Amino acid sequence: MTASREIESSDTSIANIDVQSPKRRGAASIFAIALGIPLPSHAVKGAAEYDLEYYLRDAFMGNNKEGNLPASQGPPPRPPRQLGGPLLPLLLDDQLESCIVMQEFSRISNTPVTELGEEIKIFRNKAARAFQVSHPYVQESVRDEYFFDLTCYSIWRVASVRIQDFSKRDLFVRNVGRKLLDEVIRLGLIPSKNINTLQSGSGGLTDTLPAVIGILELFKSSGFCTKFQLGDKNDEFRTGMLAFDELDDEELRGGGSIDCLVSVLDASTLGGALQINGEGSRFYPDFVGPVLAAIWERAGRVSINYESYFVDPVYRPNPKQGWNEPPGTPAGNASQWYAVLGSLDK
Template sequence: MANNLQSIGRPGGRLRPLLLTTLYFTQTDDVASFVPPKRAVMSPSHIKAIRSGGFGFDFDGDTAEIVDYGGVNDRSRSLDYSDRRSFLSSLFASSLLGVTAPSPAFAAKGAAEYDLEYYMRDLFMGNKREGNLPVSNAPPPHPPRKLQGRLLPLLLDDDLQSCIPILELARISRIPISTLSEQIRAVRSKAQSAFKTSHPWEDELVRDEYYFDLTCYALWRTASSVISQDYVQRDLFVRNMGRRLLNEMMTFLSKKTTDTLQSTNGPSLTDTVPCVIEILNIFQSSNYCSSYRLGDKNDDERTGLNVFDSLDDEEISSQDGGGGSVDCLVSIFDPATLGGALQINGEGSRFAPDFIGPTLAAVWERVGVDGAVGVSFESYFVDPVYRPNPKDFFPNERLYQFTITRK
């Protein structure tokens, strides 16, 4: 019988005939059927697998049938299990008796197997509320990149005196720059020993990716204390930082980009795409990130230069009806602020280091006549690898979702 129960719903695998060795069936002619025990979870979809000359399972609604196509002539008797625990205990007893067929090591566990494992562990050892698997070791960190170019001193400087985040924080909090710098250094000093364990820098300079990350963490932690719980002021700090950063970048952006962004009537959405790509290229060439993606990875026709089209321009510029909106996805891979942003996020705050989000928002704020559109954005951390342990989360991507709305 076991030899006939191969690969039902699992290519290349073997179905364990655990069910057949435990349950008894009422057989009429060539069909044996049983009613699942109470509270048993059946698949909502209609699953049918029939093997010529063997057995097939037919799950439909609340009844499961085993159809004999190979000549089962023995009549069986039926048992009605009223309790799921008894049912699972029977399965466990059968497995102890060695009646189950081994499956390949690479075969994925099914829902019933996970269910059985949970009940057996709960019966003998108990299940911890936070889960029974420990967190796995994180992948080894890559060697720190060296940030460079004209963008770096705008983002951070070693003296913490002239970079844009410090200047904007001093302006909005009305605290002297020297005082803010001392507070940032104090926070950085307290966090650096723990931070270096997972992000080992080579030089204590902001050009070192991991030391840059640590300093950004300390700066945003300081900002959260001096702009405490004032979310309007925090948003204003981030927005003004992005606008000021864009204005400073105008000095080394191409003439075509500056002309587009400074046009009297404002650019259209499609006009801004080359500008956004040039700005992202500058961030990448400065080693702020390893790469980026403009648009949805699942839509090849709406990525890169084609992320917006004429219909999007009409949606934003049309004066008919209510305010239209257009969404855009931007992925930044291995950003230099990733570690600090994850740490602050883990501490329960979303006020985390970010330069690209505010800068791109400042670009799209220039669409149309001054003040014609509003731009909002959210960011998410993405781990591209499936990990069976739910506690394992090792992202390398920061995904932004921008919404550009006509006012």
């Protein structure tokens, strides 16, 4: 009895030993794990301890290929926004017949709108269950942000099959932007003073800024996005109405090129665009980029090339959880940024 008590006392002293040296602490921890002695709850495991734990588990119980700890649950998605206003029926309609994107899709693919609409609805029904996991729509209407997103995803997926030629894909997207701009001007959805330069076909980049901001405000007011930024947010002197100046106009007239950065936060096409991008394609839903390109095309004999990419504007150590946010807080969405390059045609 005496010997067993001494051993028990010795084991306890090892588990509770307080060592200041990192090497001693690591050696004591490894020795404690080897003896099966639990470490204090506040102790932090090192690399050697994790390795030893892995090999011991692998020898006696085996390790799971997918890991021994369950994956953490992401925060719940935020509720969908409601889209509306005069811009929405130009972008999408519930019947998938009269909106600009369907009309242009029908024209460039030489396929009746009704046939395309049925094909898109069939694809949408197949993708709906998986899409709802991260984008749970409340109503099956394009007024629902997530259902709008799902519908755009379905349209572009069907279009990727119907339109195989990459040049025709580019023409399809650009024509959607041009016709959307034409309808916005015809319906007077932005102030007339913002479109005078566009209708005359003269002027420089600085003259297009009111129309650009007017279009972005129109997208925001319809619920398509929550916020936009024209110019680099880190350059307070080159944003908004100051994004271009007279030097940019001279550079463009002289045959140079101008860069412009536009960010759109929480775009209603973001989920579908990210999904298609993850599938390895660059042909994804986009309305803002083509419209901006159409605006700058009217600023003279200008060729517009743009590239969109996605970033999260907030640094998050854990992408599933917001910075310093309590559990259950919805994660932030990425921004869609457009790097616009303009060059004068020779």
